[in-house]
Amino acid sequence: MMKIPAKAKASLVLLTAAGLTFQAASASDLLPLSRHSPLASSPPPTATADLAGKVGALIDGVSRSSRAVSTVAITVVDYEISLRGLSRDSEEYLRKLSEVHSRSAKRILELCEANKGFYVKAGQFVAALRQVPEEYVSKLSSLQNKAVPCPFKAIRDVLINNLGQDLSCIFCSFDEVPIAAASIAQVHRAVLKDSNEVAVKVQYPGLDRQMKLDMMIMSFLSKSITWLFPEYRFEWLVGEFVKAISLELDFIQEGKNAERTAKNFISNDKVKVPKVVWELTTSQVLTMEFCRGSKVDDLEYMEKMGIDPTKVARTLVEVFAEMIFVHGFVHGDPHPGNILVSPEGKSGFSLVILDHGVYKQLDEQFRLDYCQLWKALILSDSTRVQQLSECFGVGKYSRYFPLILTGRTIDSKSALGEAMSVEEKGKLKKDLKSLRMEDVSSFVEALPPDFLIVLRADGLLRAIIRKLCASQRLRLLTYARFALYGLFQEPTTQSGKTT
Numbered sequence: 001m002m003k004i005p006a007k008a009k010a011s012l013v014l015l016t017a018a019g020l021t022f023q024a025a026s027a028s029d030l031l032p033l034s035r036h037s038p039l040a041s042s043p044p045p046t047a048t049a050d051l052a053g054k055v056g057a058l059i060d061g062v063s064r065s066s067r068a069v070s071t072v073a074i075t076v077v078d079y080e081i082s083l084r085g086l087s088r089d090s091e092e093y094l095r096k097l098s099e100v101h102s103r104s105a106k107r108i109l110e111l112c113e114a115n116k117g118f119y120v121k122a123g124q125f126v127a128a129l130r131q132v133p134e135e136y137v138s139k140l141s142s143l144q145n146k147a148v149p150c151p152f153k154a155i156r157d158v159l160i161n162n163l164g165q166d167l168s169c170i171f172c173s174f175d176e177v178p179i180a181a182a183s184i185a186q187v188h189r190a191v192l193k194d195s196n197e198v199a200v201k202v203q204y205p206g207l208d209r210q211m212k213l214d215m216m217i218m219s220f221l222s223k224s225i226t227w228l229f230p231e232y233r234f235e236w237l238v239g240e241f242v243k244a245i246s247l248e249l250d251f252i253q254e255g256k257n258a259e260r261t262a263k264n265f266i267s268n269d270k271v272k273v274p275k276v277v278w279e280l281t282t283s284q285v286l287t288m289e290f291c292r293g294s295k296v297d298d299l300e301y302m303e304k305m306g307i308d309p310t311k312v313a314r315t316l317v318e319v320f321a322e323m324i325f326v327h328g329f330v331h332g333d334p335h336p337g338n339i340l341v342s343p344e345g346k347s348g349f350s351l352v353i354l355d356h357g358v359y360k361q362l363d364e365q366f367r368l369d370y371c372q373l374w375k376a377l378i379l380s381d382s383t384r385v386q387q388l389s390e391c392f393g394v395g396k397y398s399r400y401f402p403l404i405l406t407g408r409t410i411d412s413k414s415a416l417g418e419a420m421s422v423e424e425k426g427k428l429k430k431d432l433k434s435l436r437m438e439d440v441s442s443f444v445e446a447l448p449p450d451f452l453i454v455l456r457a458d459g460l461l462r463a464i465i466r467k468l469c470a471s472q473r474l475r476l477l478t479y480a481r482f483a484l485y486g487l488f489q490e491p492t493t494q495s496g497k498t499t
Helices: 006-026 047-083 091-115 118-127 134-145 152-163 207-228 235-248 251-264 299-305 309-327 364-378 382-391 395-406 422-433 437-446 449-467 472-486
Strands: 171-174 185-192 197-203 285-289 329-331 339-342 350-353 359-361
Touching (some): 118 207, 251 309, 309 329, 309 350, 309 364, 364 395, 395 437
Antiparallel strands (some): 339 350
């Protein structure tokens, strides 16, 4: 089979995927009956409406999946044809590779925008990873603001079905226009009967069943890419995404994560976690205290409120350094929409941490080893870095840890946070030329899952720090301080289910 020409392989993959898609979409337990599925609060559908809903769901499922299959097939052929016959060590190969990356990232972006839902979430997930080409990160980052709100009628059905009564019996007012919309849920401002303001996060209907089909297709496509190009292995990426999205669909667990985080930072007056209103919270509806503020990277808002962006950046890094190195309980999706800066607080501002769906309870040994790794990086102890790399399962690639985490080479003599010398840059460029995609795939596959979520969170934080015009040296020195502090903490305890 491996001797089949690439174009023939792509055609075979396309036909096979189409059959798989039709089979999956036809299964009634995989798809909602309609785009916005009727819920228990709605009148029972007639047989005709039921049939029409199933047909609509089948067409929608096949359309979304076929769009995904064709996009990936075209991308595979583009890589194969554009790079054929070029030496991997040549400048021409690197130039062509960057061009294909850009074209492919544009196609994937258009796919996510067309398919919406989990595809947007998947695009956001990839954009936050530092292990993918910069061209993909640059293009897919725009998906953070691309979610389209769900019609309020469908949202009302979800609310009534979950809360068990009409909205007028619970709320004095409920804004039908959402204040925020994401790929799996949207948030509405409301006022309870006791006059307290709340933010009500409502999950879009039918997501659990739609997820099964989308995840099946994504998994199939990742395996197909590996078959076509063995050096490009993305099955680990789909696996991590499925774990993350499964957690996000459970709003009760999200509420528990929020409470645990609030407890961890109870003594920090610069951190605010909205309180959960448990009597109005289910697996699909999360009701929390309403907190005012603006996105953490909104420089115009901070200037208007007299808040220093550098102080905000320092506090932000300190909060996540404490999560990683001390508590070992890490928010896995710290993009700007999930962190607000508020003018309230003793220090003149506070950070409001939102969206607690994706958290990672770090293994205690991993937390300690990661603290030790940063200690070794601070001391430029290459021998210790090598030893710890073996612990993480990537001893072969130990020389790249300092580059990934601190931006300097393993044998660098410059101080932490300082720029590399011209000599170091030249040596690094030569080393990277010999690095193949297969090496990147092997490196990422071998890393513990804990390391992946830490790298993802760190990548998002770096982007925010740049937007706030703060130095990356601030991040490095803060991490170093908390890493040393984390080595002398009592073992972390787990208070609630996490993954």
